[in-house]
Amino acid sequence: MSRSSDMQPALGSPGTAVLITGGASGIGLASARALAAVGRPVALWDINKTKAEAGAAAITADYGVATLGVGIDLRDLQALGPALTETRRALSPIGGLVHSAGIVDVGSLDGVTPESWDDGINTHLRPLILLTQAMMEDFRANPGSAIVAIASINATLGNAANPIYTAAKGGMLSLVRSLADRLATDKIRINSVSPGMVLTPMMQPSVDHFPKGYFEKRILMERLGNPSEIGRVVRFLLSDEASYMTAAEVVVDGGNISSQRI
Numbered sequence: 001m002s003r004s005s006d007m008q009p010a011l012g013s014p015g016t017a018v019l020i021t022g023g024a025s026g027i028g029l030a031s032a033r034a035l036a037a038v039g040r041p042v043a044l045w046d047i048n049k050t051k052a053e054a055g056a057a058a059i060t061a062d063y064g065v066a067t068l069g070v071g072i073d074l075r076d077l078q079a080l081g082p083a084l085t086e087t088r089r090a091l092s093p094i095g096g097l098v099h100s101a102g103i104v105d106v107g108s109l110d111g112v113t114p115e116s117w118d119d120g121i122n123t124h125l126r127p128l129i130l131l132t133q134a135m136m137e138d139f140r141a142n143p144g145s146a147i148v149a150i151a152s153i154n155a156t157l158g159n160a161a162n163p164i165y166t167a168a169k170g171g172m173l174s175l176v177r178s179l180a181d182r183l184a185t186d187k188i189r190i191n192s193v194s195p196g197m198v199l200t201p202m203m204q205p206s207v208d209h210f211p212k213g214y215f216e217k218r219i220l221m222e223r224l225g226n227p228s229e230i231g232r233v234v235r236f237l238l239s240d241e242a243s244y245m246t247a248a249e250v251v252v253d254g255g256n257i258s259s260q261r262i
Contacts, residue, residue: 132183173194
């Protein structure tokens with residue numbers, strides 16, 4: 001039976017391993033858990049090695065899938081090759097990438113420095129293209145391979161507080177569209193997810209700083225998102241359920257961008 005006529009659920013297909021940057025917390029960890037729940041092995045790459053290893057061990061205990069925790073600073077170009085070699089050795093075949101690692105600047109225009117600019121771009125944007133390039137042999141060898149880039153509604157709305165983050169996420173949307181054109185020739189899909197206000201460790205300081213309900217008042221669903229709600233969308237996009245989706249941006253924001261509430 002062809003894929004187009006087979007309506008059986010396919011969230012766990014293909015069953016190849018998925019590499020997740022920023023995998024030790026927040027949306028990255030939630031994505032890893034969502035994938036593991038349908039049987040896909042996962043590699044958690046994170047700047048915090050201890051948390052990456054602990055997260056991987058917990059996922060194996062909960063879901064019984066093979067996992068790997070890798071400590072890596074994505075800004076270090078020399079670290080990418082060895083980390084990929086370790087991941088291939090532990091979890092091949094690899095057929096998915098989620099780029100979720102991120103940092104946030106909060107200094108507005110006055111706080112931008114050459115160093116902070118490089119840190120933001122080299123964490124959010126540069127790894128997406130370099131990891132895609134480095135993993136092409138994995139993706140070509142495994143039908144159904146796909147990539148998901150975690151962008152943000154800030155890529156559309158903009159935010160005076162974090163111009164580097166906003167620029168990097170906007171660039172990510174454009175880069176995904178460009179890569180989709182190239183990757184389609186190898187039958188590899190790439191899409192982006194733009195979360196809204198999701199209660200992650202990165203978001204928590206802002207929630208604590210502002211009065212209760214500050215963010216919720218502009219969200220149609222009147223609540224912050226849960227990382228697991230993003231993880232489920234990431235899982236879908238990496239699966240054969242999304243076999244005809246590429247170059248798309250999926251906004252998961254509880255109705256924030258469309259809101260005119262004040």
